Amino acid sequence: MGVSKGASTRPKSRQPGTAARKAPGAQPKPKRLPPDERERLIVREAVAFFAARGFEGQTRELARRLGITQPLLYRYFPSKEALLDRVYQEVYLNRWNPHWEDILEDRTRPLEDRIVEFYSDYARAVLTYEWIRIFMFSGLRGMDLNGRYLTVVRDRIFARVIREIRFENALPSPAEVPISEAEFELVWSLHASIFYIGIRKWIYGLTIPDDVSAVVVALTTAFIEGVPAVVARLTGATATPRARAAARRRTP
Amino acid sequence: MGVSKGASTRPKSRQPGTAARKAPGAQPKPKRLPPDERERLIVREAVAFFAARGFEGQTRELARRLGITQPLLYRYFPSKEALLDRVYQEVYLNRWNPHWEDILEDRTRPLEDRIVEFYSDYARAVLTYEWIRIFMFSGLRGMDLNGRYLTVVRDRIFARVIREIRFENALPSPAEVPISEAEFELVWSLHASIFYIGIRKWIYGLTIPDDVSAVVVALTTAFIEGVPAVVARLTGATATPRARAAARRRTP
DNA sequence: CACCTTATTTATCTTTCGATAAAACAACAT
DNA sequence: ATGTTGTTTTATCGAAAGATAAATAAGGTG
Structure with missing residues (x-):
């Protein structure tokens, strides 16, 4: 069945020395590369490709974007899943x-500054096309990756934010009074407000500020002002603005 | 190639009167149904199915879940896309x-009550497995449906919330001072905090309160308390607590 | 320059999947 | 009963899509 049909429609080999100028927009050239460099190229393009197309994106299209043939992917990765x-x-x-x-x-700085710096940098790292979309795709696929990632966020970020808020307001430490789900929920709301900006842009395609x-900065300020109460x-304790100011002064 | 192989492995026709008791767990019976009822069944199951599997879910599996054969879907819908x-x-x-x-x-009620009632009901309607996941799937697919939906939300909900907040605080109406993007951004943050609860549950598979x-209620209260300033x-106007109280008293 | 290693391509297999045509069969009217 | 209408199934096509084996050729080494 039609064995030689496709092959004859395009030149099989280039003349040696011919610069292989392809159509504009095509990949420069499928040059022979050292394995680790080729692998890096594949991974980099795969991230962009699957972020755009989802995990059902086809290996043939990925290969085309890389300017290589599809079977070559299987020399570097045993399967699409890998x-x-x-x-x-x-x-x-x-x-x-x-x-x-x-x-x-870092208690030498005001808490608000710290949270602003953290979330500004976090936003810079995470509110990107690739990060947001791959995170959503993997969540929808039912992978536990998202759950594991967010457990880390909860333990390392949320818990710290709450601990610092309590400290600033002269409230019991988490060791004395365990963090409640309601407190986590407050931090979730700040986190959601920021993360959702990325969703609006990279998933819904809306314009954002x-x-x-x-x-x-605005969200963090509102958070810091509104949360202590x-x-x-x-x-079960009380934190008046006075207590807050006192706590702030106490910080070296 | 193996034409009669598959057919012989299972009984081709049932004896008339045989109740066709299937394996436990299988659909009750592919009874012959009036078209509009069959269509309703298909649509209902399709919503659940594509919410779970994404839009790449296969028509054969959907048909199996419905207890019908795959080509029957094509009698009711000309294509999967339809x-x-x-x-x-x-x-x-x-x-x-x-x-x-x-x-x-409804200005006969306190604004906070109204927003709480709205968002409680909105959450009940939208924070469901099917709604959240299909919304995300269609966003990731690049459909403009999400954008169009959110334009409606912005015009009908966000704009109203802002207008009412201004009114409560004796601030200029949107007709006098157009709503700024920053004001929309504030409402976005409330909206995001609530919507993200659904994402956490139905996309990430996390536990929620x-x-x-x-x-x-807690988020709305914080919003109402924090936003007027x-x-x-x-x-460009000022809204002191006094002005707010005055505005509230003025409301019948 | 000849040779060897191995990156890359060509050709092809198998399965899956949306879609179609024709056969089968259930419900109803006469 | 018998025929007619229209729902449902059976059988099958053709085009993807993941994966593999064998052939090709680029680059380094003696």
């Missing part, structure tokens, strides 16, 4: 900044 | 409650 695993790793693991945790607990950082109620 | 269009319509159009707009502008309504700054 390539997807690599894509997750690339997006989740490699974009977490351990320094974020230090920022949040030019200056995302300014929005982060709620937290105080939740922990 | 069935998907029907699914969107079902989810978006049929779950919008026009009364919501009335709730928000038992009492979502209580969270809606910001809105006042944005409109």
Whole structure:
């Protein structure tokens, strides 16, 4: 069945020395590359490709975007699933900044500054086309990756934010009074407000404010101003503005 | 190639009168149904099916879940795409409650009550497995449906909320001072905090608070308490607590 | 330059999936 | 009963789409 039909329609080999100028827009050239460099190229393009098309995106199209043939992908990854695993790793693991945790607990600075700096940088890292979409795609696919990632966020970020808020307001530490779900819920609402900006842009295709950082600042300020009263109620203690000011002064 | 192989492995026809008892768990029976009832069954199952599997879900599996054969779907819908269009319509159009707009502008009630009632009911309608997931799937697919839906939300809900907040605080009406993007951004943050609860549950598979309504109340209260100052700054006017109380008294 | 290693391509297999045509059969009217 | 209408199934097509084996050729080494 039609074996030689397709092959004859396009030149089988280029003359040596012919610069292989392709149509404009096509990949420069499927040059022979050292394996690790080719692998890097594949992973980089795969992240962009699957972010755009979803995980049902076809290996043939990915190969075309890379300017290579589809079977070559299978020399570097045993299956499409293995390539997807690599894509997750690339997006989740490699974009977490351990320094974020230090920022949040640097008590030489006002808490509001710390949260603003953290969320500004977090937004810069996470509110991107690739991150947001791959996160959603993997969530919809039912992978537990999202759950595991958000457990880390909860333990390392949310818990720290709450601990620092309590400290600033001279409230019991988490060791004395465990963090309630209601307190976590407050931080979730700040987190959601910021993350949802990325969803609006990269999933819904809406326009968002030019200056995302300014929005982060505004949301954080409102959060810091409004939350202590709620937290105080939740922990059973009271935190008046006076107590807050005192706590702030106490901080070196 | 193996034409009669598959057919011989299972009984081709049932004895008339045989009740066709199938394996437990299988659909009751592919009874012959009036077209509009069959169509309703298909649409209902299609919504659940595509919400779970995404729009790449296969027609064969959908048919199996319905207890019918796959070609029968094509008697009711000319193509898979047509069935998907029907699914969107079902989810978006049929779950919008026009009364919501009335709730928000009923000035005989305190604004906080109105927003709480609106968002409690909105959450009940929208924070469901099917709604949230189909909304995300269609967004990721690049459909403009999400954009069009959210334009409606913006014009009918957000704009009303802002107008009412201004009124309560004796600030200029939108006719006098147009609504700024910053004001919309404030309402977006409330909306995001609530909507994201659904994302956490139905996309990430996380546990959420038992009492979502209580969270809606808490978020709305914080919003109402915190926002007027910001809105006042944005409109160039001032809204002291005194002005707010006055405005509230003025409301019949 | 000849040779060897291995990156890359060509050709092809198998399965899956949307879609169609024709056969079968259930319900109803006469 | 018998015929007619229209729902449902059976059988099958053709085009993807993941994956594999064998052939090709680029680049380094003696």
